[in-house]
Amino acid sequence: MRRKLAAGNWKMHGLTDALAEVKALTDAHPDPDVDLLLCPPATLIAQMAWARGTHALQIGGQDCHAEQAGAHTGDIAAAMLKDAGASHVIVGHSERRADHAETDADVAAKAAAAHAAGLIAVICIGETLDQREAGHALAVVTAQLQGSLPEGATAANTVIAYEPVWAIGTGRVPTLDQIGEVHGTLRAALRDLMREASGVRLLYGGSVKGANAAEIFSVPDVDGALVGGASLTAADFSPIVTALENA
Ligand code: PEP
Numbered sequence: 001m002r003r004k005l006a007a008g009n010w011k012m013h014g015l016t017d018a019l020a021e022v023k024a025l026t027d028a029h030p031d032p033d034v035d036l037l038l039c040p041p042a043t044l045i046a047q048m049a050w051a052r053g054t055h056a057l058q059i060g061g062q063d064c065h066a067e068q069a070g071a072h073t074g075d076i077a078a079a080m081l082k083d084a085g086a087s088h089v090i091v092g093h094s095e096r097r098a099d100h101a102e103t104d105a106d107v108a109a110k111a112a113a114a115h116a117a118g119l120i121a122v123i124c125i126g127e128t129l130d131q132r133e134a135g136h137a138l139a140v141v142t143a144q145l146q147g148s149l150p151e152g153a154t155a156a157n158t159v160i161a162y163e164p165v166w167a168i169g170t171g172r173v174p175t176l177d178q179i180g181e182v183h184g185t186l187r188a189a190l191r192d193l194m195r196e197a198s199g200v201r202l203l204y205g206g207s208v209k210g211a212n213a214a215e216i217f218s219v220p221d222v223d224g225a226l227v228g229g230a231s232l233t234a235a236d237f238s239p240i241v242t243a244l245e246n247a
Pocket of ligand 1 (some may be wrong): 167208
């Protein structure tokens with residue numbers, strides 16, 4: 001049985017006053033029936049950990065370095081995220097793959113560093129529009145999964161997020177059949193890669209909103225969502241959490 005996960009990625013949004021959204025979200029879901037995760041900018045992790053009080057809200061970073069420490073100005077180590085109060089870290093988000101030329105090997109190394117620090121790695125994969133239109137989506141995500149999953153990945157320390165690049169922040173969403181096809185393919189690919197494949201949570205990400213969440217969560221093998229824009233306010237994120245609780 002996979003526990004469902006509603007994860008929010010705040011990207012480069014949020015100053016201290018955004019923590020009011022954490023209170024609103026935890027007040028709206030005092031005892032959520034799903035795992036709740038927010039990944040704020042690193043500057044807010046410690047304050048968010050304080051703001052959640054005794055609530056089960058989980059907190060994650062948005063990236064970590066592949067090394068545990070060293071001369072890497074401006075980077076952040078997985079152990080630092082953990083020290084600040086994080087339990088998770090997103091690795092391989094398409095914005096980082098694009099903006100920082102991160103390869104699958106880089107992502108696997110970051111996920112391994114996350115595991116070594118005791119963090120759950122949320123590994124993102126997803127095809128571009130050109131790749132989708134060329135009929136290569138399944139091959140692309142399968143290759144990304146193989147290349148981004150580190151040795152030692154388990155159902156407990158790893159979450160996979162399928163995020164088609166063309167759906168992120170665009171309002172465009174794949175059809176339910178397309179989502180189901182990719183998630184089914186990823187589940188089968190995981191079986192070839194690791195023993196605990198059936199326990200690994202597969203999230204869908206890309207323009208998930210309150211209005212489309214329920215139908216997306218009805219797709220087999222969708223165990224939750226990684227949400228960008230609609231995770232920034234409790235008013236937008238709460239209906240998604242509720243839809244997942246009811247799925
Ligand atoms: C994301 O950034 O991971 C994402 C899915 O963004 P959005 O929900 O805004 O499309």
